[in-house]
Amino acid sequence: MEVLYGLHPVEEALKSGQRGLDHVIVARERKDEKLERIIALARIAGVRVASQSRDEMTRLAKTDQHQGVLAMVRERQYLAIEDLIPSGKKGSKAKVAPAAEEGRHKFFLALDGVEDPHNLGALLRTADAVGVDGVLIPERRSAPINATVAKTSAGASEHVKIAKVTNLVRSLEQLKKENVWVLGLDERGSPDYMDFDFRTDCVLVLGREGAGLHDLVKKTCDHLLRIPMAGAVSSLNVSVAGAIVMYEAMRQRRTPPEVVAAPKKVKVQKGLGS
Incomplete structure (x- = not known):
């Protein structure tokens, strides 16, 4: 499992649905509209939500820049x-x-x-x-x-x-x-x-x-x-x-082709494109 932290990264991970999220962790001390939106998205996606202290979340994220929200996600699968x-x-x-x-x-x-x-x-x-x-x-x-x-x-x-x-x-x-x-x-x-x-x-x-x-x-x-x-x-x-x-x-x-100024003719550089 990987740790994803921050409001935008966790929210976009929930929206994209490309990576499997095991669960989301939110700070007990934080109560606001942005955090409630993430909790709502997690529930819609069927992702479990837990709450922990900010100190415990800092230990998990290895940074205090987590903004009170973490997500435990499966390893990214890259394309070919x-x-x-x-x-x-x-x-x-x-x-x-x-x-x-x-x-x-x-x-x-x-x-x-x-x-x-x-x-x-x-x-x-x-x-x-x-x-x-x-x-x-x-x-x-x-x-x-x-x-x-x-x-x-x-x-x-x-x-x-x-x-x-x-x-x-x-x-x-x-x-x-x-x-x-x-x-x-x-x-x-x-x-x-x-x-x-x-x-x-x-x-x-x-x-x-x-x-x-x-x-x-x-x-x-x-x-x-x-x-x-x-x-x-x-x-x-x-x-x-x-x-x-x-x-x-x-x-x-x-921009429509007729609006774009015609670019200068490009000369292919010698030795390139081999």
């Missing part, structure tokens, strides 16, 4: 890359359906070694907000999806589709075979992210804190995009940078 491919058929070699048939293009997020749980939580929160179709994280060199991530994401981690992959490069290559463009974010890349047309099936790849993308991941990308910087520092925090690009992608996808 095959569960996210646009064809929607596990193991299928079928190509992406035309946009007219699907209604919209797919947009994925891949994280190449994001190890700070607060950054991971913030990225998952944004991914949920913009409607990302799935998030790829490597089994190694990545922060675990734990209670800290759930709290930072305000419960969004309970809704986002997350695939844990053994080899990120191999998974990106698999997406490329499904006609998905692989877009890395790099401070030395070109073009600017605003000049790229996101109205296509694509996956945005974000690198490690400080170090950025691994070389092999970078070489796998079809394009390397950059965020222009006018100040003294050369880069942004990965969760901030990811949010900026994800929202630009959403803006383009939600």
